[in-house]
Amino acid sequence: MPVGVDDDGRLPMPWLAEPLGQALRLTTAHALLLHAGLPNGQFELAMALSQAWLCETDAAPCGRCKACRQVRQRTHPDHRVVVPDALRVAFDWLSEDDPLLRSGAKPSRELRVEQVRAAIEWSQRSAGARGVRALVLHPGDALNHAAANALLKTLEEPPGGLRIVLTSHDPERLLPTLRSRVQRVRVPLPQREVALAWLRQQGVEEGAAMLAMAGGSAVEALAMAGEGIDAQRLAAIPAQLARGDGAALAGLALPRVVDLLLKLAHDAMAVAAAGPPRFYGARHLSRPIGIEPLQRWRDELLRAARHDEHPWNAALLVDALVTNGARCWSVPQGATVGRAGHSLHSSG
Numbered sequence: 001m002p003v004g005v006d007d008d009g010r011l012p013m014p015w016l017a018e019p020l021g022q023a024l025r026l027t028t029a030h031a032l033l034l035h036a037g038l039p040n041g042q043f044e045l046a047m048a049l050s051q052a053w054l055c056e057t058d059a060a061p062c063g064r065c066k067a068c069r070q071v072r073q074r075t076h077p078d079h080r081v082v083v084p085d086a087l088r089v090a091f092d093w094l095s096e097d098d099p100l101l102r103s104g105a106k107p108s109r110e111l112r113v114e115q116v117r118a119a120i121e122w123s124q125r126s127a128g129a130r131g132v133r134a135l136v137l138h139p140g141d142a143l144n145h146a147a148a149n150a151l152l153k154t155l156e157e158p159p160g161g162l163r164i165v166l167t168s169h170d171p172e173r174l175l176p177t178l179r180s181r182v183q184r185v186r187v188p189l190p191q192r193e194v195a196l197a198w199l200r201q202q203g204v205e206e207g208a209a210m211l212a213m214a215g216g217s218a219v220e221a222l223a224m225a226g227e228g229i230d231a232q233r234l235a236a237i238p239a240q241l242a243r244g245d246g247a248a249l250a251g252l253a254l255p256r257v258v259d260l261l262l263k264l265a266h267d268a269m270a271v272a273a274a275g276p277p278r279f280y281g282a283r284h285l286s287r288p289i290g291i292e293p294l295q296r297w298r299d300e301l302l303r304a305a306r307h308d309e310h311p312w313n314a315a316l317l318v319d320a321l322v323t324n325g326a327r328c329w330s331v332p333q334g335a336t337v338g339r340a341g342h343s344l345h346s347s348g
């Protein structure tokens with residue numbers, strides 16, 4: 001996926017145009033925080049914004065001037081992007097002689113203090129021809145305590161010409177001292193029709209169920225599609241789970257399994273209270289035996305969510321979560337629950 005605007009000045013996601021305009025009007029702010037409650041293109045917006053700051057034309061970000069292209073290719077001398085090592089791996093940004101490859105260490109998910117210090121040192125060198133430097137820190141939520149503290153002074157008194165953009169899913173969890181030094185720009189979720197059209201462009205045809213499961217985030221829905229999840233598979237989960245069958249969850253990473261089951265627990269509680277489900281279609285859900293077993297199951301899922309990198313055998317943990325979840329329905333074997341979906345995986 002392209003980051004920033006392309007040769008024709010188009011954003012990778014149409015719903016970023018409004019918050020980009022808002023951010024560009026904050027001409028005196030030297031540090032901005034782009035935030036949304038869910039993954040919503042914050043990074044792509046940060047790249048487009050930093051493109052605009054460095055763009056050589058009046059139509060910033062134009063996408064086609066030398067600076068815009070260099071930002072897109074990450075070769076602009078006055079542009080710097082700092083992301084956790086785990087993201088550098090995911091983005092395929094490692095050079096052949098990258099120290100991370102040599103060390104063999106597990107890539108960090110945090111923005112480390114060494115990374116922030118190196119970026120600050122870079123920012124203190126004199127700016128290029130236009131007198132502007134742009135620093136992107138993504139995601140700001142990944143700043144560990146030491147790294148956030150190292151950044152404070154620079155946010156307070158940035159070197160001349162430096163502009164900083166941070167992204168976040170959860171600004172309330174950032175250090176208050178950091179939060180108070182940045183101007184916030186919210187990135188609103190796309191309208192449903194806009195999200196569905198964008199998902200179709202990305203090759204996701206039956207996007208409605210995916211979008212509902214993703215809480216309205218098209219970016220998250222696309223991530224799910226990339227993990228092999230589709231509408232049919234989602235539809236199969238509730239009835240299978242009620243039978244103690246986890247086939248529709250097979251092959252998914254543990255955090256995703258926990259996420260899907262937490263949403264099922266949420267919906268089952270809504271159904272038990274005669275309310276509408278939010279994530280799974282109502283026709284796929286049957287009434288659980290009661291609220292109490294659901295609360296116990298949800299607590300178990302929340303514990304698993306907090307320890308999603310534990311060393312236990314993930315498959316065994318998923319089996320236990322499925323078995324305990326089935327107790328919330330406690331359906332005798334062979335009985336039919338709601339509308340049974342189709343499993344994509346015959347192995348159980």
Ligand SMILES: [Zn+2]
Pocket residue numbers: 054055056057060061062063064065066067068
């Ligand atoms: Zn340009």
